[in-house]
Amino acid sequence: MAELNLTAVDKIYQSRGKPPVHAVRSVDMAIGDGEIVGLLGSSGCGKTSTLRMIAGFEDVSRGEIRLGSRVLNELAPAERGVAMAFEGYALYPPLTVRDNVGFALLRARTPKAEIERRVAEIASLLEIGDILDRYPPTISAGQQQRTSLARALIRRADLSLLDEPMSQLEPQLRAILRARIKDFLIEHKMTTVFVTHDQTEALALADRIAVMEGGVLQQFAAPADLKERPANLFVASFIGEPPMNIMAGEIAGQEIVIRTVQGEKAFTLPAQAGDRPGEIRVGIRPHRVRVGEGPLKGQVVSNQWLGDQTHLGIEVEGVLLVAVTDGTLNIGIGEAVPVALPGDALHLFDAASGAALRHGEVSAA
Ligand SMILES: Nc1ncnc2c1ncn2[C@@H]1O[C@H](COP(=O)(O)OP(=O)(O)O)[C@@H](O)[C@H]1O
Ligand SMILES: [Mg+2]
Incomplete structure (x- = not known):
């Protein structure tokens, strides 16, 4: 459990022979212990880049990221105590859904009975109980996405990062899971940052929403404040x-x-x-x-x-x-x-x- 602080964080992608891309511009954010925050914005606004810098899969070009008293900038992803569900799922194809979901607990030498109990709990929460013995290439995109989400949530990490976690789901299932996931995050007091381009999802799940555009954080506020007190024309129209x-x-x-x-x-x-x-x-x-x-x-x-x-x-x-x-x-x-x-x-x-x-x-x- 810890607070997450981003201070003047920039991401500039440099690839040889191409002009640099300034994807995230001087973002400041203070996220409280147990808070659920949504990063909301249109495609290409820098949401995934921000999340991947927090997770450690992208270098921070400038600025500092802290979790509690620890500076994360130079730590390897595995040392950060952060669980991430990726936009592209990143499941292990040779492992069953069950073993994908339980992977981190197995590595942490969690007792077998507890792994079984927690896999069953999260599988029932995300409606994947019937596919636990299947392999990722044989299940649908929506099932792969829920498997990836289960693999992140089961860890109850200090910080959970979820990148477009429900983008592949049917609207009805999405609405049901949204409510269940929110209850789960609150029950386990999990500090969470999730990315979405869907404002309904952001409004329904988040305690506070960070609206981004062009790599710039436009406003970071509670859903009602974004509606009643938009900081600028962009947020007002968005x-x-x-x-x-x-x-x-x-x-x-x-x-x-x-x-x-x-x-x-x-x-x-x-x-x-x-x-x-x-x-x-x-x-x-x-x-x-x-x-x-x-x-x-x-x-x-x-x-x-x-x-x-x-x-x-x-x-x-x-x-x-x-x-x-x-x-x-x-x-x-x-x-x-x-x-x-x-x-x-x-x-x-x-x-x-x-x-x-x-x-x-x-x-x-
Ligand atoms: N590895 C990369 N190399 C170069 N540019 C990138 C890379 N990843 C993302 N970008 C660019 O950075 C910007 C922000 O991307 P991203 O963070 O993925 O946005 P979002 O998740 O909000 O859609 C986009 O212009 C994208 O093309
Ligand atoms: Mg993205």
Whole structure:
């Protein structure tokens, strides 16, 4: 059990004859004992590189990685007390699933009866009890992935690193296993860093989420904070489905002037006392756009019913917004609807830097 600290960690890949790739840029992270952290970002943003540096499979180009009081930088992977489930599984083909899963315990000379008990426990947790006597090349990608995950989790290591651990699984199984894995990690107080590009997985599993883009850590915060208080435009647009509506505008006197994509004045919203004049971006989440009442004139341009909610595309005085409402909404395309953008639902960002300026109050709902 230990805290994990990354201090100004960089990864620069140098290969001969090719320009260097700066994959991770000055990442700082302090992860608490027993905390479950998700590294979230799109493909190529540096998630796997970060995880492999922690595990010791990639050198740290700059910076320091500590687990408790130990500096990990120069330690070999086996000396770090870290268990990792790899993106490509890395199972031993000549060993059965059972022996792959129990491998680390066998090497640590764990008594046979305990190995058997723990293999059975983790196999039942991950639904691989029926394939324990099979060999990796004869099982499906989803089964290989769960075998790899079992092999890492069974160790109950000081630190567990899981790279896209459920990417190959069917959505239903993924949802069930997510809950079971979370219970297992909490029960054994396992400090865990997992990588995913799936925000639902990150929101469901993690105590805190580190959002990465272009090798840069954009924000490291609890799921609710990422939603309610995104640090910048990137995080605001990345977290949430459908994404936050972002409008161009400026603060002028007591007003926020919202513009159309052509740059013409569309409508105004009230500014607040502390707002400084200048170019801004204004964000509002689709489920906070109020349809059916309000001072703005909207016209419906699309209406999609998705089973339990309705996504409406609405042109509001020349600005296209997406609104989400629960249930069905019988508004035809082309119909006029009044719209409100509640002040407490608005997020303001600096137009040039993208940094958040202020957030609406957190809604009780
Ligand atoms: N061994 C390597 N050599 C050179 N470039 C690499 C290597 N591994 C990863 N990269 C590059 O580093 C960047 C980050 O990759 P990676 O950490 O795998 O991202 P992610 O896991 O978020 O998809 C990408 O541009 C990738 O092409
Ligand atoms: Mg990856």
